[in-house]
Structures are given as structure tokens and as C-alpha cells.
Amino acid sequence: MTGTKAGDVDTTVLNLNDVTFRRGETQILHGIDLSIGRGEHWVLIGPNGAGKSTILSFASAQVFPTSGTVDILGQRMGRVELQALRRHIGHVNPRHPLRSNLSVREVVLTGLTGTIERPFRWEPSPEEIAKAEGLIAEVGLSSRADAGWKILSQGERGRALVARALIADPQLLLFDEPNMLKGDTYRASYLQCTDFKLAA
Template sequence: MRESKPLIRYQDVVFQRDGRRILTGVNWEIGPGERWALLGRNGSGKSTLLSMLPALSYPTRGQVEVFGHVFGTYPWENIRKRISFVSAALNRFLSTLNALCVFEIVISGRYLTIGLYEEPDEKVQEEGARMLARFHLTHLSDKRFVTLSEGEKRRVLTARALMNPAELLVLDEPAASLDIREREQLLSSLQEEMEKTDKIVLYVTHNLEEIMPFITHAAILDDGRIQTAGRKEDVLTDRILSALYACRVTLDWTYGRPWLKIAPNNN
């Protein structure tokens, strides 16, 4: 049983859009020092659930508590400053991003802006240079965002998020659509950086192999609810995952990561 007060709490959260219920009663708590992978099939509502943290979406019913506050009872701008996001929601700023160079985008994370509107001091520039090196972006520092590959863009946006001193880092399918090489570059850099910080992490994916060693917990969202949540070793089991994917699977742990195998004769 958790002794400390949870930093994030979903209580009986229901979300409905266009007459369709996407979330049907989510209960979930995230405590200090925990780093979660949120798993679920496509369309299960993972992104919707996490978009409630910065109040980009609102529960139809139920309550979301973030850092001890409930939306409507506290200035949510102060909450947003404590959350750093990497998600498809950034696509709405694509025209602005495309006009910027890599270094400007990464540095802007410190100021919680899309684009750089003030001269960064020497300390911020040094941290930006370190983050570029961490994500293998130094040689791209002066390149425009629009000229980058998809993998390079993801690394830039992840580096930008980590420039933000926010306590909570939300990574919403950061490796989606990347090829294996691009994915592994991103995940390796992320693992190295997470070893040097105490940020809370929520990592959304439907690919188990993206769950790096820094992840401590896992939750499974299915049928609109959190079906299972806890330490990753207790949640990521053959039985639980076979039920999630509706086929017989086995799991191997190699290099601290789970790798899924689909058993033959699953027809």
C-alpha cells in the first residue's frame, strides 16, 4: 500500500465524445518517484486520459486531481508549468516549429514557449548544448525543423521537453511510426537522461518493447477502464497480456526490457 499521498489521482473518470463513451470509470493513482507506462490498444483512450492533466480535455464525470489540486478550484496555468508534454498535440504548432532551427526549439523548452522570444543566458545555452549532445543532435543545431527526418524531429521535441524543469514528463507515443534505428536512438537517449533526473514519467505506448528500464510501473487501459496497475513485473505477465491482446503471448525480459512473442496457432 502506498504510504505517501498520490501526485495524480483519477477518480471515477468518464469521458464521452459524440455520444460515444471512451472512458467508462477510470481510477488510477500515480505517486512520487513512480514512472509509468500506460498500455492499451489503439483507440482505447490513452491520449484522452493524459490530456486531462493540463486540462486539454475534461472529464464528462468524475474528477482528476493533479499535484493536490482539482480543476476549477485552482489556477490551472500553474499546473501546466509543472507538466512537460511530447505528443501529437504539438502538431498544431507545426508552422511555427518548421520556421525554427533545432537549437531554438530545444532551448525554448526552458521558457515553456513554442519559439524563442528572449536571449537565453549562458547557463541555459550550456544546458541546451548538453541536451543536443544527449540526443545526438549537435550536428543538426542550425538546421530548420522542416528539413529533419521524423526520427530527428522526435528527438528534438523530446530534448525540448527535458529542457523544461517540470516535475512531470508525459510522453505520448513518442516513438510511433519510427523505424527500429530511429526508435532505439530515441529510447537510448531517453534512458540515459532519466538516470540523471527524478522526474515523474507517464509513457504512453502500445508497443511493449518501448518500456525501458527506467519505467517502474505499468497500467493497462481496456474497455474504458484501468484494468490492471502496479509494479511492471506484476502487470506485464503472459496471462494479463494475452487477455489484453486476445491472443496467446509470452514475454521475455532482455536488457531490462519486455519483448513480446506471439504463440503459434492463435487462430
């Protein structure tokens, strides 16, 4: 879909080649080719149920396609350790599947481990905590840093997820349903995203 050459690790951050996705008898995606180069900004637009979130689940190294290949940051899914790959991807997912009641600060810190839950025995460094606090302030959540996930509003969760997505200085930043972020938060996160991609 772009002029970027597939497999060009230096300039291609994401490459989907002839990807299909099937669940049961239902063919959800078929024959998807998508190549995204470093520094490019893309928007996926389509009707409800078209498969946008499913494509983002491949791009974020969360879900394997039924067939076809997915290369993320020069690494082929199925041939790399997914958690290591996820640490380089910022994914703002409105269906963030957190089960425990981590605080905002802890959720943001899971961006460093590439996990949903806080890993057993993992302790962030003082520098990492300071970075989390800075991002929490940037998304306007400082007064909620100790609040548990379960009591957060949808908008507050969205802000926390933006900070989580940015904390590891990702090489690939994905927003699912960015319209859940309103006003200044959205603008701030978008500017961060733009700065990052221009610098990459």
C-alpha cells in the same frame, strides 16, 4: 490502481478520479481512476483508440475531462493556471501541435515556458541556451540545432521533443508512443527519466 493515497501531495504526482470523456454522442472514457506516486514508472497499454493519448492529454494539463477530477502535482485542473503547471510536466507528444517553423533549439527552449510556440518578447538567458545546447547534444541533434521544425524527420522531431521535455527538470515525465524513439536516443532519454525520478 496503486497503493498511493489520493490527494497525498508529497507522494502522488497524478490522480485521476472517476474521469469520463465524451465527444458528441461518443463516450470515449468512463470511470477512469488512476493514481501515480512519485518515483513510479508506468506504461499504459491498450488497443488503438482505447484512450491512452486522451489520458495523457489530461495528465499533461492540456485537456479537461468531461467529468471527474484530475490532480497533477497536487494541483487540481480547473483551479490552477495551466501554463504554470505545464512547466513542471515534460510531455513528449508525437502530435506536437507546432504551427511555426521554430528551430530545434527554439523548440527545446519552449519546454521552459510551457508553451508550444515561443512566447512573444520572451528571451532565454545564456544559461538556458547552454542547457538547451547540452540536451540537444545528448539526444544527438547538435548538427541540426538550427534546422527548422518543418524539415525535420519524425525521429529528429522525437529527439527534439525529448530534449524539450527534460529542459525544465520536470516532476512528471510523459511519453506518448515512445517507440518512435529508436536505439540510443530512447535509451538515453529513458535513463534520464529513471535518474530524474529516483532523485525526485
